[in-house]
Amino acid sequence: MAPATSNATRPLVLDNACEGVGYTPLCRLDRLAKAHGIKSNLFGKVEFMSIGGSVKDRIAKRMVEQAEKDGVLIPGKSVVIEPTSGNTGIGLALACAIHGYPLIITLPEKMSLEKEVTMRALGAEIIRTPTAAASSSPLSNLGVAKRLKDAIPNAVILNQYANPNNPLAHELSTGPEIIAAIESLPGNQRVDVFVAGAGTGGTISGTAQALKRYNKDCRVVGVDPRGSILALPESLNKLEEGEDLAYQVEGIGYDFVPEVLSREPGLIDHWVKVQDEAAFKTVREVMRMEALLIGGSSGSAVAGALQWLKASPERDVEGKNVIIMLPDGLRNYMSKPWFANELLGREIGAELSPDVTTRIHKVLADNHKYSLSANEDASVNGKIEEAVSALAETMKGVTVGTRGVNGVGKAAA
Template identity: 50%
Template sequence: MRGEGIVNSSLDLIGNTPLVNLGKITEENNLKCTLLGKVEAFSAGGSVKDRIALRMILEAEKEGRLIRGVSTIIEPTSGNTGIGLCLAAARLGYKVIITLPEKMSLEKERMMTALGARIIRTPTDAPSESADSNIGVARRLVHEIENAVMLDQYSNINNALAHEKGTAVEIIRDIQATRGENAIADVLFAGVGTGGTITGLARGLRKHNKSQNAKNDYKDGLLVVGVDPVGSSLALPASLNRIEDGQSASYAIEGIGYDFIPAGLDRNEVDYWIKTSDDESFDCAHQLIRSEGLLIGGSAGSCLAGALKYLRTTEEGRKISQDPSKTVVLIFADSIRNYITKDWILN
């Protein structure tokens, strides 16, 4: 835990983020359940992706794929994984090249540049399988540059394991420290991108809840709801991903949603999917910032928007919302720091 002595390096500041009671949001929305936000902005690099970046590097070192002072890390990212990789690489001695879609914020680019990375921007509208996409460009560079390694967050098993073995353990620890040794998280809401966060958390929390003989009707004691932006293709059933009249096929929210199914996303772990629009997401981000004083990013707004929509519009959600015994956890993936120049901050 932080505050218990001198830490050895910035890498020791990754993770161990606070679980915050969202008391004002609960009150403003007439909820009786306990609503908790896991605020990943407090991690060293400012996001949930710090965890996977460090684990992917350390495991690749154990496997002999990465050698400090020799290897170059190349990674396609929407920004947060890139920042985490750059932070760890700066401390451990790696060169980094990041391929980043054009829509991603200038703040992310500048932070990675400050940490010593080379940034290559790619067209936002390039399909993921295209040679021009950030994934396609990264794959080409790996073949062209000597001693280059792509850790591939989309399929790397350490993406989910970082959350199963780390984030889930923290959530359990903090809930039990406050609410007693038999307390559990009943419901999990998370925005979905590469899928590592929701997959790993679902597995870790379910293992714990099952061992506790959780007294609810959910799969292994946990209800998992995935939040996917309108315009993305991750949700099930696939009919949810249809673009209705008046909707845009593109979305401004960063860090969640894709036009392909990442190998690291186990959709069998997700019980229910909610689609959210940019407007809903940014409205809820402002609500979190102004009501709770949490300086979170846009995808945290998506997570809250999805949670409130589920709690208001589904039969099970309405039951949960009025049940004081239920503990609901939301993952707030990153910080407002990444989006200061974005229009949604001001409007």
């Protein structure tokens, strides 16, 4: 068993906000375990306690800082572009605000309003893209990001889907933090099981590398939403006749396999598929039982962990340590129907107006010319092309320190 190598203690005084990335606690989930008849020790890795609010803060910080060291990002010259489901965008907005880079985010329409508002508050520009667009489509957030890069001089896509600093951030920080936390406990000081959702795959792949190096017998369980194709064997990804390919959970699952997701035998040992309904039900259960305000992908991870444990002998083994990754919190999803209407409306008895989110989006769009709704309208491509051209024109001559409060400001004289 190799020793842990990370100092998992957050400094009491931060030089800047980026220094507050990570250092998140483990929280016991004893009430949840008891309710489901699980005798193993359940712990949640509470990533919404990172300074930007999610596990993606870690990769954003590392990708920006390493790109600067490598000369890929040049202060006073580079513009950062990134396709994201939101949390990486928030982390990048935080890092770019500190380092002074203009940032453009391409974001699918299904992603929450709260994510967009947070990124804007940190100075990012947003282009919304059609959720239904395949990843290979020029209308997808990946496709639009590439078009922006071609149109804007000195633009850089950090590309979380293929950037080795994505899994490396977790191998060097998330994994060692978990090990240090478990080593601080009496009794069993091993991580026996690690459960995490898979999106880009950086979180589960990088953390698994660290945990398996520390304990070769640690089992890693990947959680993939129904409708995604990341799980193995491929038969797990088959949908029932008439089953909808779309899913509401944000931040995990894809219609392609990202380069940084390691699916080789021996790293991710098991895969579990989880439906939206189970994910959102589990969010409510964790909130009520453990008082943790988790997001939808966290609900998927916990639901997947419970599903796997109930089918495994591990459920009856006292003292086994099971770590569940909780990627983000409820902050990002307050306006989503699965929370606002189904939880608040039904249980409090005051159904929220169904057009509240639509009206808020309209207000934002009216005040920000790049937040273009990309629905099924035939003019979507034209709208996106217009936004790309407008941003390319705006970015001409932009240098570090010239961004305004609401986004990109005038170029320095």
